[in-house]
Amino acid sequence: MLHTFAVYVDNKPGVLNRVASLFRRRAFNIESLTVGHTERPGISRMTVVVDTDEYGSRRLEANLYKLVPVRRVDNITSAPSITRDLALIKVAAAGADRAHVMQLVEVYRARVVDVSPESLVIETTGTEDKIDSLLEVLRPYGLIEMVRTGRVSMVRGTTTPKRPGAPRESAIEPSASGEASAGSV
Numbered sequence: 001m002l003h004t005f006a007v008y009v010d011n012k013p014g015v016l017n018r019v020a021s022l023f024r025r026r027a028f029n030i031e032s033l034t035v036g037h038t039e040r041p042g043i044s045r046m047t048v049v050v051d052t053d054e055y056g057s058r059r060l061e062a063n064l065y066k067l068v069p070v071r072r073v074d075n076i077t078s079a080p081s082i083t084r085d086l087a088l089i090k091v092a093a094a095g096a097d098r099a100h101v102m103q104l105v106e107v108y109r110a111r112v113v114d115v116s117p118e119s120l121v122i123e124t125t126g127t128e129d130k131i132d133s134l135l136e137v138l139r140p141y142g143l144i145e146m147v148r149t150g151r152v153s154m155v156r157g158t159t160t161p162k163r164p165g166a167p168r169e170s171a172i173e174p175s176a177s178g179e180a181s182a183g184s185v
Contacts, residue, residue, distance in 0.1 A: 001051070001052070001053065001054075001077075002031060002049055002050070002051055002077070003049070003050050003051075003052055003056075003057040003060075003075060003077045004047065004048070004049050004075070004076050004077050004081075004083075004151070004153050005046075005047070005048045005049075005050070005057075005060070005061065005064070005073055005074065005075055005076070006045060006046070006047055006073070006074040006076050006153065006155075007019065007045070007046040007047075007048060007064055007070060007072075007073050007074075008038065008043055008044070008045055008046075008070070008071040008072040008073075009043070009044050009045075009046060009069045009070050009071060010042065010043065010044075010069040010071065011037070011042050011043060011044045012069060015044070015069040016035060016046075018067055018069060019046060019048075019064070019067065019069075019070070020033070022060075022063055022064065022067060023048075023050065023060070026059070026060065026063065028050050028051075028052060028056065028060060029050070029051060030048060030049070030050060031049040031050060031051055032047070032048070032049035032150035032151040033046065033047070033048050033049075033150055034046070034047045034149055034150045034151065034152050035047075036152075043071065047150070047151060047152050047153055049150075049151050057075055057077070061073050061075055074155075076153055076155050079155045079156075080155065080156045080157070081153045081154060081155045081156060082153065082154050082156060083127060083128075083151055083152070083153040084125050084126060084127070084151070084152055084153075085125065085126065085127065085128050085131055085148055085149060085150065085151055085152070086123070086124070086125045086148065086149040087122075087123075087124050087125075087131045087134075087135075087146060087147065087148045087149070088113070088121060088122070088123055088146070088147050089121070089122045089124070089134070089135065089138060089143065089145075089146045090119050090120070090121050090122075090143070090144040090145040090146070091119060091120050091121075091122060091138050091141050091142065091143060091144065092118060092119055092141055092142030092143075092144055093118070093119055093120045093141060094117065094118050094119075097141055098120065100141070101120055101122075101138065101141055102120070104134070104137055104138065105120075105122050105124075108124060108126075108130065108133075108134045108137075109124075109126075110122050110123060110124035110134060111123050111124075119144055122134075122138075128151065131148065
């Protein structure tokens, strides 16, 4: 089963490597990994998706807490959440095919972000299934290139999931001396 973790970490060089190395050492394959800034300066949020059982997810969560740059870990697998993926897709589209591709893009609520004489670049966001479906209908026209961000998830509502014994919300505030420059994770 896929388990999704929201991992809050210090925004410092080498943190991503330390977290990814933990998964490697424990022989877990990361299905998806996204990292970005949060609303708090000096703190980044990783959304990590791993295929494991319940025992493995509890073990991973406990091991993540042992890493010094990790401030908080939330297993949001069973929490009501919003999950999205972003994709840029370059499709061969010349002549009459261009109109067909643009109609498909409209149906999927995607948008064309670049046009060249022989191709279109399409931007789409949504669930992984929606993006996979769009790829399948575009495949006959000729997929030239594609890139996807990976899954990002956020719990619905005004609170974040808490587990017994987890650090409180204030535990993810960076120390005055621990702030790093943007983009260093």
